[in-house]
Amino acid sequence: MSVTKLDLNGDPSASTTTEDPLVELARQLLVEIGEDPNRDGLLDTPARFARWWREFINYDPGSLGTLFESIGTSQLVVVSDIQVWSLCEHHLLPFNCSVTIAYRPTGQLLGLSKFARVAHQYAHKLQVQERLVDQIALEISTLSGTPDVAVIAKGEHLCMSMRGIKAAAQMTSTAYRGEFSTDAELRRELFDLLRA
């Protein structure tokens, strides 16, 4: 794993390729936990570690901008059970979430795949689950021009199940924007749909 540093004066021949600092960090980590980074099985591990971190934080959601013309109704649209992985910012351990996004497209219609792209985009950061749902809801609202957005996520955090209290549990967090935060009837409609 290497990082290419471009010459600041714009001379491409002066660019240098240096090792990603994450590689050395991983070697040090292995030493600290009593491992030998030079043993056969671990030789490529620091480079793999660096690659996975870069892959995680450099997630590219691709195109988010595809919008379709409004169909002129305020029907409820729900995209449910989008599976994402994120990292808890307290322990740097993974948590998985099943994310459900609902909106009333009074503005424009958002392409179906964009809901998953947005969910992954905000999962690919150090997170707490409450902020994850908030950020997804705001982004969907901004992209679609629709104030009425709800995001519900159900997650299991390895920092809770594999260490510490060692209790597997599901955490549900919600973000309601626009009418979803004021209209109990609309929320009930959403819950009924999710149960159906």
Ligand SMILES: Nc1nc2c(ncn2[C@@H]2O[C@H](COP(=O)(O)OP(=O)(O)OP(=O)(O)O)[C@@H](O)[C@H]2O)c(=O)[nH]1
């Ligand atoms: N609210 C919330 N808490 C989280 C999330 N992810 C992890 N946590 C919790 O963050 C807390 C961090 O608490 P600390 O007491 O500082 O850390 P700790 O000593 O490792 O705590 P324990 O996990 O209880 O062993 C823990 O209670 C975690 O379970 C999250 O997404 N949302």
Ligand SMILES: [Zn+2]
């Ligand atoms: Zn944690």
